[in-house]
Every structure is written in C-alpha cells, then in structure tokens.
Amino acid sequence: MKHIILFISLLAPVLANAGPSTEVAWTPETLNLVKKGDLAKGKKLAESCAGCHGENGVSALSEYPSLAGQVANYTYKQLMDYAKGHRVNTLMTSIAGGLSEQDAADLAAWFSSLTPPPAKQGDKELAKAQQLVEAGDGKRIIPPCFTCHGGNGRGEKMDVPALAGQQADYTANTLLAYKKGERHNDIYSRMRLIVQQLSHDEIKELAQYYQQMH
Ligand code: HEC
Ligand code: HEC
Incomplete structure (x- = not known):
C-alpha cells in the first residue's frame, strides 16, 4: 500500500499536463x-x-x-x-x-x-518476471504487478484487467505500445509510468509469465 501511495503521488506532475486518457x-x-x-x-x-x-x-x-x-x-x-x-x-x-x-x-x-483462457505450458524459469510481479522494484519505483492485477492474475477492482493465460505476443505488444506512448488510455498513466521503467527483455518475460499463470 505504501508503494502505491508513493507511486500515485509521483504521478501528480504528469497528470497536470496530460489530456484525458478516456471518456469513461x-x-x-x-x-x-x-x-x-x-x-x-x-x-x-x-x-x-x-x-x-x-x-x-x-x-x-x-x-x-x-x-x-x-x-x-x-x-x-x-x-x-x-x-x-x-x-x-x-x-x-x-x-x-x-x-x-x-x-x-x-x-x-x-x-x-466465459471461462478464462487456460495457462500455457512453459519450459523456462521466469525468475525476473516473477520478482517484478510479486515484489516490484523499489529502486525504479515499480509497484508489484499483483497489487493491481491480483495474485492470480485475474484482474481486480473496477477496471484492472485479467492477464493470466493471455496471448504473450499480444501482451508484449500492448506493453510496448504503452512504452512508446502509442497506447495512452490508462487512467492516471498508471501503466505508462510503470512500463517506461521496464526493459524490452523484461516486457517479453512478463508477457510469458502471465501466459503461463494459472
Ligand atoms: C497501479 C495499478 C497497476 C499496477 C501496479 C500494474 N498495472 Fe497493469 N494495468 C492497470 C490498469 C488500471 C490497466 C488498464 C488500463 C486501461 O484502461 O487501459 C492495466 C493494464 C495492463 C495491461 C494491458 C492488458 C490488456 O489486455 O491489454 C497489461 C499487459 C498490464 N497492465 C501489465 C502489467 C504488468 C506486467 C505490471 C507489473 C510490471 C502491471 N501491469 C502493474 C493497473 C496496474
Ligand atoms: C478482424 C479481427 C477482429 C475482430 C473481428 C474483432 N477484433 Fe477485437 N481485437 C482485434 C485485435 C487485433 C486486437 C488488439 C488491438 C490492439 O492491440 O489494440 C483487438 C482488441 C480487442 C479488445 C481489447 C482487449 C484487451 O485486452 O485490451 C477488445 C475488448 C476487443 N478487441 C473486443 C472485440 C469485440 C467485442 C469484437 C466483436 C464485436 C471484436 N473485438 C472483433 C481484432 C479483432
């Protein structure tokens, strides 16, 4: 919770200049x-x-x-x-x-x-992604993904999407789109600010991780 409050307070300057991200x-x-x-x-x-x-x-x-x-x-x-x-x-x-x-x-x-997509079999250890999902990275002010997307990756609270079982190529593409600012419909820039801090390798690994989550 502390992380989130710190994180949200850091958004204030960004929000001041941003156009609306959505009409919903x-x-x-x-x-x-x-x-x-x-x-x-x-x-x-x-x-x-x-x-x-x-x-x-x-x-x-x-x-x-x-x-x-x-x-x-x-x-x-x-x-x-x-x-x-x-x-x-x-x-x-x-x-x-x-x-x-x-x-x-x-x-x-x-x-x-409808029944959510099944987890895909994975053969790789995805330790880095697991770390980001479960603990985040305090140094880069990345909150753990699970605090918003849920411990089981099924989404939570209001409008936070489920990610578990999602097609990894889609997930990686949409994360890259946030990173480049091509996707900018996240209220309070919540995802854009996080993804800015992630490397391309981390994005790919996170996408795999969620595809394999059950
Ligand atoms: C502060 C809450 C929060 C945190 C932490 C968070 N997310 Fe999100 N995420 C959201 C919200 C809200 C949306 C939906 C934004 C929108 O309306 O477009 C979203 C959207 C997404 C999407 C798009 C899903 C789709 O189907 O297009 C992906 C992928 C995603 N997040 C991955 C992550 C990953 C990986 C992390 C951890 C590195 C993370 N998120 C951390 C709140 C969060
Ligand atoms: C011709 C193929 C096609 C058809 C038909 C189609 N979609 Fe899509 N849809 C896509 C693609 C490709 C994306 C990913 C786009 C992106 O990255 O923004 C998408 C994305 C979405 C998303 C965003 C998912 C997310 O996780 O953020 C929703 C919701 C959606 N479609 C709903 C629908 C609905 C409802 C219909 C039928 C009324 C529909 N789509 C018909 C191709 C299609």
Whole structure:
C-alpha cells in the first residue's frame, strides 16, 4: 500500500499536463450499465468477434487477445476507448465505432461470463518476471504487478484487467505500445509510468509469465 501511495503521488506532475486518457468515468450509472449487461444480446453480438477472438473468447492467434473471463468494466472501457479514439487500432477502431454503449455493456458482460483462457505450458524459469510481479522494484519505483492485477492474475477492482493465460505476443505488444506512448488510455498513466521503467527483455518475460499463470 505504501508503494502505491508513493507511486500515485509521483504521478501528480504528469497528470497536470496530460489530456484525458478516456471518456469513461466510473459513475454509478456506468457501473450499473455494465453490471446489468444482457448476456443473451452479448452472445449474439459476439458472433462477429469469433473470427479473431475465438469461438469462446479464447483467441487462437498470438497477436489477438483473448476476451474470455475478462473483467467486464475493463472490456467495456476498451470498446468505448476504441470507439472514441482514445485507443487506436486499425481493426478495432471501426468495429467498436459501430457499437452503442448498451452493445458494449452486453458484450462485456458476455465475455466476462466465459471461462478464462487456460495457462500455457512453459519450459523456462521466469525468475525476473516473477520478482517484478510479486515484489516490484523499489529502486525504479515499480509497484508489484499483483497489487493491481491480483495474485492470480485475474484482474481486480473496477477496471484492472485479467492477464493470466493471455496471448504473450499480444501482451508484449500492448506493453510496448504503452512504452512508446502509442497506447495512452490508462487512467492516471498508471501503466505508462510503470512500463517506461521496464526493459524490452523484461516486457517479453512478463508477457510469458502471465501466459503461463494459472
Ligand atoms: C478482424 C479481427 C477482429 C475482430 C473481428 C474483432 N477484433 Fe477485437 N481485437 C482485434 C485485435 C487485433 C486486437 C488488439 C488491438 C490492439 O492491440 O489494440 C483487438 C482488441 C480487442 C479488445 C481489447 C482487449 C484487451 O485486452 O485490451 C477488445 C475488448 C476487443 N478487441 C473486443 C472485440 C469485440 C467485442 C469484437 C466483436 C464485436 C471484436 N473485438 C472483433 C481484432 C479483432
Ligand atoms: C497501479 C495499478 C497497476 C499496477 C501496479 C500494474 N498495472 Fe497493469 N494495468 C492497470 C490498469 C488500471 C490497466 C488498464 C488500463 C486501461 O484502461 O487501459 C492495466 C493494464 C495492463 C495491461 C494491458 C492488458 C490488456 O489486455 O491489454 C497489461 C499487459 C498490464 N497492465 C501489465 C502489467 C504488468 C506486467 C505490471 C507489473 C510490471 C502491471 N501491469 C502493474 C493497473 C496496474
């Protein structure tokens, strides 16, 4: 907890100059919209996502993220961010642009109801990544990933995504996108500031680590 408070206090100067990272605000109305997402409608809408994100929301392609078991608020926020131009991707921008807020809530509820992707077998020791996930690095002011993403990597609190079982190539790419500032839809720059401190090798190892987490 101490780490987090220190960390957040260090963000203040960055925040002062930053434009909005998102238009999603976690008001009671928005939280309720997602909570009450219609599973049957979400399931129907999700048929058009299966070609890329997999039949049951478990992607078969290493650069396409799995959506199954994802925290619903997180999925809703990403869809809105793509739709409003706060997160940019050639494929997702136009797809999300065609969704209403209600559609996004229904899809988010549906995907969160599905079984999360299974852990992939790994053959390597990932000691460095484990250290960062469990203990962080005080010298570089990196808080342990688990404090936000959960001890089991299933995400937590409000809009923090699950990472366990996620395609490692996708995870590494999106972390690099935060590092380069190409992805900037994280509220309070929470991820950008952390990733800035990570080397490319650490990013790759962390992506592998989470793919293997069960
Ligand atoms: C043509 C392929 C394609 C289709 C169809 C597609 N997606 Fe995607 N989706 C992608 C790719 C590629 C990414 C990763 C983009 C990036 O890095 O920003 C992505 C990312 C996402 C993300 C962000 C995931 C995360 O972990 O941050 C969400 C949410 C998402 N898609 C939802 C959907 C939904 C819902 C549909 C159907 C309505 C859909 N997608 C249809 C290719 C597709
Ligand atoms: C202070 C809380 C916090 C900490 C600590 C944290 N994260 Fe995050 N992370 C977030 C939030 C919040 C998001 C969602 C941001 C958004 O809305 O785009 C996120 C997003 C991500 C994503 C994008 C997931 C996706 O599906 O696209 C990855 C990957 C990630 N974090 C990895 C890590 C790793 C690895 C660490 C440790 C080195 C870490 N995070 C530490 C809060 C945190």
